Amino acid sequence: MTLRLVQVMKTGRTRITPLSAAFPSSRAPESFLTPSESHHLLRPPTNLHSSIQVFLENPSLHSATARLTVAAWFVVVVCQSSWFVVLEGPPRVASVSRSCSAALRSSSVRRVRQLASSRRLSPARQCSLPASCRPSISVKSPLPALAEGERPWKTSDARLVLEDGSIWKAKSFGATGTQVGEVVFNTSLTGYQEILTDPSYAGQFVLMTNPHIDDVDTRAITRRLREDGSLIEQEWEFNSKVPQETFHVVAYDFGIKQNILRRLASYGCKITVVPSTWPASKTLKMKPDGVLFSNGPGDPSAVPYAVETVRDIIGKVPVFGICMGHQLLGQALGGKTFKMKFGHHGGNHPVRNLRTTHVEISAQNHNYAVDPATLPEGVEVTHINLNDGSCAGLAFPAKRIMSLQYHPEASPGPHDSDYAFREFVYLMRQEKRKKSEPQLSTVVEVAL
Numbered sequence: 527m528t529l530r531l532v533q534v535m536k537t538g539r540t541r542i543t544p545l546s547a548a549f550p551s552s553r554a555p556e557s558f559l560t561p562s563e564s565h566h567l568l569r570p571p572t573n574l575h576s577s578i579q580v581f582l583e584n585p586s587l588h589s590a591t592a593r594l595t596v597a598a599w600f601v602v603v604v605c606q607s608s609w610f611v612v613l614e615g616p617p618r619v620a621s622v623s624r625s626c627s628a629a630l631r632s633s634s635v636r637r638v639r640q641l642a643s644s645r646r647l648s649p650a651r652q653c654s655l656p657a658s659c660r661p662s663i664s665v666k667s668p669l670p671a672l673a674e675g676e677r678p679w680k681t682s683d684a685r686l687v688l689e690d691g692s693i694w695k696a697k698s699f700g701a702t703g704t705q706v707g708e709v710v711f712n713t714s715l716t717g718y719q720e721i722l723t724d725p726s727y728a729g730q731f732v733l734m735t736n737p738h739i740d741d742v743d744t745r746a747i748t749r750r751l752r753e754d755g756s757l758i759e760q761e762w763e764f765n766s767k768v769p770q771e772t773f774h775v776v777a778y779d780f781g782i783k784q785n786i787l788r789r790l791a792s793y794g795c796k797i798t799v800v801p802s803t804w805p806a807s808k809t810l811k812m813k814p815d816g817v818l819f820s821n822g823p824g825d826p827s828a829v830p831y832a833v834e835t836v837r838d839i840i841g842k843v844p845v846f847g848i849c850m851g852h853q854l855l856g857q858a859l860g861g862k863t864f865k866m867k868f869g870h871h872g873g874n875h876p877v878r879n880l881r882t883t884h885v886e887i888s889a890q891n892h893n894y895a896v897d898p899a900t901l902p903e904g905v906e907v908t909h910i911n912l913n914d915g916s917c918a919g920l921a922f923p924a925k926r927i928m929s930l931q932y933h934p935e936a937s938p939g940p941h942d943s944d945y946a947f948r949e950f951v952y953l954m955r956q957e958k959r960k961k962s963e964p965q966l967s968t969v970v971e972v973a974l
């Protein structure tokens with residue numbers, strides 16, 4: 527669910543100490559989104575779950591644990607500037623989520639700006655919570671206690687100010703300052719790390735809504751995870767055999783996710799990542815077997831240069847668009863995109879593949895969509911989102927174009943749509959064969 531604008535006001539200066547500085551490396555993730563090192567956003571740390579485990583097990587970190595528990599289901603992050611705002615001590619996750627959602631739903635940009643500038647933020651409207659409501663966790667652990675000063679981050683007071691005037695008391699860590707942005711809910715149960723570092727969220731606030739950590743014994747889960755390994759993450763399968771045929775893919779980086787590259791590599795692709803401004807002519811000179819247009823933040827209509835590039839490439843080489851890439855393709859083909867009411871953000875969106883009739887459960891993160899009615903003849907809607915019937919995938923077979931509005935690389939998310947990478951490879955293979963054996967490939971294609 528997409529929410530409107532909020533403002534986060536932060537007071538005081540804070541800085542995250544990397545967890546590695548606070549814990550032995552065997553127990554700590556490599557880094558924890560150090561704000562001064564924004565490149566970490568594109569190279570996510572290894573495992574946020576393990577950082578949660580560390581804290582849950584350490585009896586000296588009750589308050590940090592409580593915050594982290596809260597963080598696990600209700601974190602606000604301004605992506606790409608590494609702000610983390612953890613709302614303080616709500617009594618129940620569900621009720622706070624609901625009431626906060628309602629507040630967020632009734633917001634508007636102008637209002638929040640007015641509120642911020644006139645400082646009419648009445649304390650009476652603050653949504654602070656009584657101390658009795660604060661989460662308390664008692665933990666017994668053999669791990670050595672850390673002194674106060676050794677806590678891995680410093681927090682400072684922060685306020686999440688919604689357009690309706692409600693103010694949510696919070697503790698923040700990470701960058702400091704004041705930021706206005708659009709809040710989007712993400713309903714995924716796992717993959718906080720990938721979600722919070724997904725460049726497609728640049729300029730937005732991500733609100734994790736997973737309520738399932740409330741009222742459960744997180745220590746028991748931790749113990750279980752330590753025994754059996756992660757129960758909620760699935761491992762991707764990578765081809766153990768070296769693929770016989772490799773394909774050179776030029777990947778346009780509009781905010782690309784690492785797992786897109788990993789999935790392509792797994793299917794035998796050699797990938798060259800180019801910046802979003804890379805001219806089409808240079809790409810075509812590289813003679814790639816295919817071009818990928820990646821996911822990315824914001825309104826596709828705001829990047830006409832990218833639409834131009836896509837237009838210059840399509841029809842000349844097989845292309846695959848993912849999310850923003852799909853929207854750019856839609857526009858390059860002559861279609862229009864529009865802003866959705868709430869957008870889709872989560873890991874459980876049902877999508878129907880209209881070619882196979884199969885339903886896939888997919889990971890999604892977008893606020894804009896292609897209006898299929900505006901597309902020219904020959905463009906096929908291949909997938910629809912079953913929640914609202916919106917266009918979730920396109921193909922233009924005559925021009926070797928395919929695209930998905932959602933995330934087949936699913937990081938995080940279900941793997942149902944991974945076949946899309948195979949289909950892209952198939953497109954490239956067909957094209958390659960056509961070039962090397964024009965007559966034979968025509969026969970093969972007709973036969974198929």
Ligand SMILES: NC(=O)CC[C@H](N)C(=O)O
Nearest residue numbers: 821822824849850893894
């Ligand atoms: N994940 C993405 O590529 C997002 C696409 C686009 N920024 C949108 O919100 O619709």
